Amino acid sequence: MTMDMSRYLGLFISEATDHLEALGRDLVELEREGSSSAVDSMFRHAHSVKGMASSMGFEPIAIVAHRVEDLVDAVRQDRGRLDRDLVDLLLTAADTMLAQVRAVAEGKQPDDSAALLTQLGQRVTTMTGQAPAATRVAKVTALKPEGGGSDGTGSDGPGGGSGSGSDGSGTGGGAGGSGTAGAAGGSGTAGAAGGSGTAGAAGGSGPAGAGASPASTHGGGAAGSGTRSSVVGGSGAAGGSASPGVANGTGVDGAGTSSASPNLLMNGGPGTSATSSAPNGAHGTSAPSSPDGATGGVVVPLSSRRASDAPGADAGTAAPTPDLANSLKAAASAPLPETLAQRWAVRLRIAPTCQVPGVRAFLVHKRLTNLGTLVELRPALEELKAGRIPDGNIQLELETPAGEAGIHAALKNVAEVEVISVKPAVAAPVVQPTLVPVPDGARAPADTASRTVRVRTELLDYFLDTVGELMLATARLREVGKVLPENTRPALEEGVYRLHTLVKDLHDKVMTARMTPLSLITDRLPRAARDIARRKEREVDLVITGAEIELDRAILEELSDPLLHLLRNCIDHGLEAPEDRAAAKKGPRGRVLVAVKRARDRVIIELEDDGRGMDPAKLKSAAVSRGLLSAEAAARLTDREAFMLSCLPGVSTAKDITDISGRGVGMDAVKRVVENVGGTLEIDSERGRGTRFTLRLPLTVAVVHLLLVEVGEEVFGLPIAKVVGATEADGESLSRSRETALLPHGNSLLPVHSLDALVGVPAPQRLGARPFVVMDGDSGRVALAVDRLLGQEEVVLKPLSRPLDLLPGLSGVTILGSGRPVFILDVPRLLSA
């Protein structure tokens, strides 16, 4: 592989992974609902993967993708052909391709998966009555930075040569377009798209290889917002100017290598270009990034609103071909500059006496975006919302048909805001107005199209670490300042204070950048649900709501496995077999609901099934028979407390308790993970009605309150949430039972564990009075003997990296103000492991 290719390899891996995961999701959706949009979308994904893989020279992947494309196409023509076996086959193919892409990511050659190909080929033959066509694959080394010659359509269509012709902007589109744009459509006139010069825009019309007759002259220009690509400023617009010679702008579809919005399919059929901006916006954002860190990326929205907010984002993609042609004609015939919403330069001032400048500014922003498209805004919206407005001056440029009077009217009722001037402004040559009369009335102002960049996740982690280090450094500076002579101190303290504010601000921003929608992990659940249900021969409907809610990436990553565990529990053990359901007068299909909600500073995830529910009595007797609980204590437990017993390791793995067996497989792990990120787990259940797991999670990496204790020379943190109290006693004078010392506490006796032995740290023998920390354990309270209590501290929890996460009994690590790393102990796990 030449150097040229390796530049695009990372992009290929992440894009192809996105497409393949989406393909799997679509399949599951299709099987469930049979919607035609899913078929189209599947076809698109398969086609894109084929195109990318062939332009990258990964023949095995391209061939599999080609077969999948054939099969999906056959299904598209006759829905009746889709059966379970075909879905299985296609899912296997998607998995195989994912594995192949992963192999590529690891620098290996992808397997040619001959067995699968034979199966796929046979299926193609039986379904279409024709032998599968050969897949043409580009010669990798021939890849040039410009020209779309190696795109997917090129392999079976009229050739991609015209693709490069459509690169009106000349910034190098098509397969080779690296970080910049492939802008297309027309001759680069106002009709062409281009989000601030670097947009991913693509021209395309006519179905690949088929319909596009040479005489067809509509050079459609469609632009994707490039949400999932590394395009900066990739908002876009559609436009078509009827300029000859730009037909068949197939350039972009070799998209694996082109960073210009590869989600866009220029394959004609779907009227991607019919919608105005961000036709793929919603699509892109919901696509998960690849699971492994190497290729994983998070999309950081640069603009205030995300592309998924863009209305009608998917509507256009499902539009049939004739509509495409019509709208293109409409676009082409639209007289351009005259009906252009005019651009106005507006200057405003917020009264200096205003107590809430941020609110006023936000109101202004809202009013004006209702009126038209905000092209420029100074200060930026973020700043405005935060009330950081130098001298109260706001400048903006707005494109609106409303005119001067309209602008004045819109701002009339905003208190404490003075309109200084409204003047016509000269539009910059490359703008993205919503030119096209959008058929379905979708209106997407340019600033709603997410201006995003793809950032490696490691980089985000690095940012957070570095900001943390900055905070630490600031704290140290402040300490140094304390020993300075009085007269020099104020200047330094002022500086340190300023630094402190800035660093805090930066920290907030970094945290914001790390917020990732839950769809990143919930998108995998439908597929998992299908697989589990298929294995158990159950029917299940999985409903997911609120997946767009965001959480810190670190927390999100931790949650992936627990959610899967819970889902498996719901389907495997919560839902009854169909005949039992019928007996219980329930529908044959089980239902699992995953609802994500936001409640103040927490995110709540609920997983609910309508199955048989849990039996508290059985859980209690299981716990008692395992010796985890006395019969009396069990009798005192409420039902809710009893459900939590399923999270005890001993109970959860109890295979012999039929009703709950497996109910707890990994439940202890689930609970631990949730608590380690600073959240809580609750279980609610009603016999015969179902079970609900509620996860309450912090939005960002947990700030935890710790009680710091000293043992020997080491310091450890105990989560305050679990600490009941502390007392002092003479360890030698305590009474004992079977070698275990007992500490009187309240009206009970608590078993004493000495922390040094628990953590395996040497500490000198202590005589006389010493402190004990009383904590909540899994099965009642315990007392920990420590050497010294050092006090409470609020710290930022860091997750444990390999290999430390393999150790039982640690829930995280933090760095104290002194720079000393301190482990946070998970006492129940320490006691049980």
Next chain:
Amino acid sequence: MRHVIFRVEKERYGLPLSAVREVVVPPERFTRVPRAPLAITGVMNLRGRVVTVVELRQLLSLPEGPTPPGRVVLLDRGRRDLGLLVTDVDGIEAVERVSTAPGKMTPAIRGVARLGGLGVTVLDPEGLDAAVVALFTHSK
């Protein structure tokens, strides 16, 4: 290939340059890791990151003895924050032709090579990684 050459007592070892992120001076004291295997010296704070430091001597099951804490060689293994405690770092040298090492085969050792007339044991970063994980998983 260029290798970072370092010493554990008198023996010389090499790691591919690409596998080494940096070499740092160890802190005065390490934070001990509860219940960790003996070979784990502890963790240290490296510019805000918590790095696990492993005593190379123990990892390679060399005879017991105190390693005077000379240098920590930080591995660049993705996000795995791992450092090796060694006696000293000699420098960077090109190492060619690695032949089989004497003694028991372990995945952490690629082989031995000749360097300036002396032998150097060439380590395998992935194998080292696996050896560390194995320490944690077998100790239970």
